[in-house]
Amino acid sequence: MVKLQLGSFKQAPRTTHATVTEHLRQAILLGQLPGGTRLVQSELAEAFNVSVTPIREALRELSTQGLIELDAFKGAVVRMPTLGDLEEVYELRSVLIPLVVKKSIARITPQDLQQAAVLLTQMEATTERELWVDLNRQFHNQLDNAAQATLLKQSLQQLSDLSAIYINLSFSEQPFRKEASEKEHRDILQAYKDKDVKTATKLILSHFNGTLDAARKALKKQPLATAGP
Structure with a gap:
C-alpha cells in the first residue's frame, strides 16, 4: 500500500489531476516513493480521496516526465535510477x-x-x-x-x-x-x-x-x- 504525506493536499485552485500530479512528483523527487515502487491506481485514488480518472491522467503525465514507467502488465512503477x-x-x-x-x-x-x-x-x-x-x-x-x-x-x-x-x-x-x-x-x-x-x-x-x-x-x-x- 502506497503511503503518502497528504497533509497539504488541496484540490483548489488547480485541477484535481494537476494537484495529484504535483504531489506524486514531489514524493518521487524527495525519495518518499523510491525507484521500483508500484503505483496502484485504486490505492492512490483512495489515498487522495479522488476517482481513478485523475490518477490515471497524473500517471500518464509523470511517465512523459520520465519519473515513472508504464507497463501493460506491471502497471505504473517509479523509475529506477540508473x-x-x-x-x-x-x-x-x-x-x-x-x-x-x-x-x-x-x-x-x-x-x-x-x-x-x-x-x-x-x-x-x-x-x-x-x-x-x-x-x-x-x-x-x-x-x-x-x-x-x-x-x-x-x-x-x-x-x-x-x-x-x-x-x-x-x-x-x-x-x-x-x-x-x-x-x-x-x-x-x-x-x-x-x-x-x-x-x-x-x-x-x-x-x-x-x-x-x-x-x-x-x-x-x-x-x-x-x-x-
Whole structure:
C-alpha cells in the first residue's frame, strides 16, 4: 500500500489531476516513493480521496516526465535510477548551462538574486535532507528561470527534477556534500551578482561534477540500478 504525506493536499485552485500530479512528483523527487515502487491506481485514488480518472491522467503525465514507467502488465512503477540515466541527465545539463547562464545573467533582477539568497539561507539552516534537496532544486531553478526562455526553462526544469533523485543518492554516499555544496552555491550566487558569465559557468559545471561523482559512486553500490533501461 502506497503511503503518502497528504497533509497539504488541496484540490483548489488547480485541477484535481494537476494537484495529484504535483504531489506524486514531489514524493518521487524527495525519495518518499523510491525507484521500483508500484503505483496502484485504486490505492492512490483512495489515498487522495479522488476517482481513478485523475490518477490515471497524473500517471500518464509523470511517465512523459520520465519519473515513472508504464507497463501493460506491471502497471505504473517509479523509475529506477540508473548510471545511464545519471550520465545522460548531467551531460544534457552541462550542454545547456553555458547558454542559460549567459541569458540569465543578462536578465536577472535584484529580486531574483534576493530570492536565491533567501533559499540559500534556508538550505544552510535545515538538517532535513528532503527539504534541502527541494530547496536546492528551487535555488537552481530561480537562477535558470531568469533567462526568460520558455523552451529552455522547460528542458532545464525536467532535468532539474530528475537530478533531485540523484542528489539524494549523492548525500547517501557523501554526507559532507551539504557543506561543500552550500559553499559552492554562495560562490555561484556571487558570480551572478558580479555578472561574471565565465566564472558562473565554470562554478556551476564544477558543482554538477561533484554531485555526479558522488551519485555515480552511490549507484555503483546498488547492483540493480547500474544498468540502463
